[in-house]
Amino acid sequence: MTEGDxxxxxxxxxxxxxxKTINLAFAxxxxxxxxxxxxxxxxxxxxxxxxxxxxxxxxxxxxxRLDAEEAGGAEx
Amino acid sequence: xxxxxxxxxxxxxxxxxxEIARTVTKPWTLMEVxxxxxxxxxxxxxxxxxxxxxxxxxxxxxxxxxxxxxxxDKAIEIALRPETILCSFGDMLRVPGSHSDxxxxxxxxxxxxxxxxxxxxxxxxxxxxxRELVFFAVGFETTAPANAMLAWRAKQEGxxxxxxxxxHVLVPPAMRAILDGLDSRIQGFLAAGHVCTVxxxxxxxxxxxxxxxxxxxxxxxxxxxxxxxxxxxxxLEEGRAEVENQYRRxxxxxxxxxxxxxxxxxxxxxxxxxxxxxxxxxxxxxxxxAYAHFDAEHRFxxxxxxxxxxxxxISGQVLRGVMKPPDCPAFGTRCTPEHPLGVTMVSSxxxxxxxxxxxxxxxxxxxxx
Numbered sequence: 001m002t003e004g005d006x007x008x009x010x011x012x013x014x015x016x017x018x019x020k021t022i023n024l025a026f027a028x029x030x031x032x033x034x035x036x037x038x039x040x041x042x043x044x045x046x047x048x049x050x051x052x053x054x055x056x057x058x059x060x061x062x063x064x065r066l067d068a069e070e071a072g073g074a075e076x
Numbered sequence: 077x078x079x080x081x082x083x084x085x086x087x088x089x090x091x092x093x094x095e096i097a098r099t100v101t102k103p104w105t106l107m108e109v110x111x112x113x114x115x116x117x118x119x120x121x122x123x124x125x126x127x128x129x130x131x132x133x134x135x136x137x138x139x140x141x142x143x144x145x146x147x148x149d150k151a152i153e154i155a156l157r158p159e160t161i162l163c164s165f166g167d168m169l170r171v172p173g174s175h176s177d178x179x180x181x182x183x184x185x186x187x188x189x190x191x192x193x194x195x196x197x198x199x200x201x202x203x204x205x206x207r208e209l210v211f212f213a214v215g216f217e218t219t220a221p222a223n224a225m226l227a228w229r230a231k232q233e234g235x236x237x238x239x240x241x242x243x244h245v246l247v248p249p250a251m252r253a254i255l256d257g258l259d260s261r262i263q264g265f266l267a268a269g270h271v272c273t274v275x276x277x278x279x280x281x282x283x284x285x286x287x288x289x290x291x292x293x294x295x296x297x298x299x300x301x302x303x304x305x306x307x308x309x310x311x312l313e314e315g316r317a318e319v320e321n322q323y324r325r326x327x328x329x330x331x332x333x334x335x336x337x338x339x340x341x342x343x344x345x346x347x348x349x350x351x352x353x354x355x356x357x358x359x360x361x362x363x364x365x366a367y368a369h370f371d372a373e374h375r376f377x378x379x380x381x382x383x384x385x386x387x388x389x390i391s392g393q394v395l396r397g398v399m400k401p402p403d404c405p406a407f408g409t410r411c412t413p414e415h416p417l418g419v420t421m422v423s424s425x426x427x428x429x430x431x432x433x434x435x436x437x438x439x440x441x442x443x444x445x
Contacts, residue, residue: 040192
């Protein structure tokens with residue numbers, strides 16, 4: 001990452017093996033190791049990793065409820 | 077976690093589809109706004125996983141598709157001038173103008189260059205100071221910060237040979253226009269995740285309240301879309317109409333502060349015509365007065381609006397979610413990506429191109445009335 005003016009700060013972003021220099025003006029919180037969403041050469045968001053896992057918690061809840069309902073149906 | 081493959085898991089998709097089926101008791105019609113979501117839905121067959129009561133219709137979220145024909149004509153005219161370099165994102169090149177497209181202008185000797193980022197255009201302008209560089213700035217809110225940065229940098233660095241042909245559009249006014257349409261069937265929206273990344277979700281709150289429609293900011297992967305549908309359907313079944321955020325790993329209610337700050341300096345909200353839809357008040361961005369000097373229309377003449385000749389193409393109805401691509405008699409026969417009748421078959425984000433690429437000539441899941 002380059003230092004200095006936040007509007008021209010850039011960083012190296014690894015796209016599954018292909019590394020590109022990306023402008024970080026719109027992702028001032030991005031640091032080394034951040035996962036970012038890139039659009040036309042600009043990082044526009046840093047992924048919130050805790051939130052990223054939330055959908056899988058939601059899925060687990062749905063799965064457990066569906067399993068419980070199926071089990072309940074079998075007993076009835 | 078790489079935040080991609082996990083969101084394409086088949087078992088997880090089946091689980092969400094089962095939960096949607098368990099939740100739904102009445103028929104509901106939802107619109108996904110973004111062309112990227114449309115492609116994901118058609119590519120992964122997400123619509124075929126849903127219960128028959130849930131219908132997804134595709135929205136106007138293809139920036140290339142809604143760029144007015146007169147802007148394409150203007151870009152071609154500029155590209156054919158001897159002193160200019162016309163820089164554009166690649167997907168604009170095959171979009172038909174009134175008579176021709178930018179590819180044809182390139183083959184006729186126009187200096188048309190495809191760039192990956194607006195800042196590539198800045199580098200070209202600096203490398204070729206004797207030429208006039210014009211950047212064709214097209215897109216939704218997602219692309220606006222990057223294009224704003226090009227204008228800001230050009231001003232900061234005093235780059236005199238660079239200007240922008242701006243045809244930027246905004247999503248919320250288009251959603252209002254669709255809901256105001258007499259033929260609208262839309263009961264809920266999956267809002268475009270990356271547009272919300274920039275803008276936040278706050279501006280959708282008055283729309284949800286006024287039209288009583290749930291609006292769920294949703295991502296692009298199959299699991300995101302299915303969870304967005306579930307959240308939307310839950311609201312409809314419970315009689316709620318709120319703004320919710322499925323894409324919380326990326327989207328914040330207040331959006332991207334740094335991007336919004338720069339956009340507010342460089343751009344101003346203006347009326348805009350949408351190809352296939354028509355004029356929508358307050359639905360566009362143009363350069364703010366402080367950046368008027370960088371407006372290509374000041375240097376090369378204003379774009380004159382004219383009405384597009386009515387033809388066989390139904391892309392206007394497709395963009396408003398009134399028709400689906402296979403409802404068109406020309407789909408896949410007289411209209412293909414090689415010989416498109418309209419923009420929705422040209423662009424990689426267009427709904428017709430998505431159906432043609434992933435579904436062939438198979439009929440739609442259900443005919444749309």
